[in-house]
Amino acid sequence: MGRGKYKSKPTGRRQFSTPEDMLAGTSTRPRTFKQVEAEHKEEEESEEGSDQESGDETDDEDKPRRKGTQGIIEIENPNLVKPKTLKARDIDIGKTTELSRREREEIEKQKAHERYMRLQEQGKTEQARKDLERLSLIRQQRAEAAKKREEEKAAKEQKKAEARK
Numbered sequence: 001m002g003r004g005k006y007k008s009k010p011t012g013r014r015q016f017s018t019p020e021d022m023l024a025g026t027s028t029r030p031r032t033f034k035q036v037e038a039e040h041k042e043e044e045e046s047e048e049g050s051d052q053e054s055g056d057e058t059d060d061e062d063k064p065r066r067k068g069t070q071g072i073i074e075i076e077n078p079n080l081v082k083p084k085t086l087k088a089r090d091i092d093i094g095k096t097t098e099l100s101r102r103e104r105e106e107i108e109k110q111k112a113h114e115r116y117m118r119l120q121e122q123g124k125t126e127q128a129r130k131d132l133e134r135l136s137l138i139r140q141q142r143a144e145a146a147k148k149r150e151e152e153k154a155a156k157e158q159k160k161a162e163a164r165k
Helices: 019-024 031-054 101-122 126-164
Strands: none
Touching (some): 101 126
């Protein structure tokens, strides 16, 4: 039986757990992952319980956890920029951000183009005047050509009428 160019892997297709399966505990994840996750949850619960039992508030809750030796060594670097976290209620809606030079130039360029196109439509620019002159010249030439054609057509009809007589 031909399977085509590519053979499927012996493990078959991947099956992903849905959030409902994970909550229900019926997902097909490996057991080791569940065990590690359970241990992690137990550690968190024990930490929360010990914090509540001690009753005293520490400054560790305010500071984020640091990786490696950063948590042990305290650095007082005046040049270190600490990230500012703003809450939604603290954000000033009325405050406008200043545009960068490129953004400002782009907006000015668009406004100048719109202004030019408005003047172009009104026929006030040099290019518009030249276009209108060229257009009037072309209309005049076409009118003359149409008049000439009419005269030739009338002359041709007159010759046919004379030839019939």
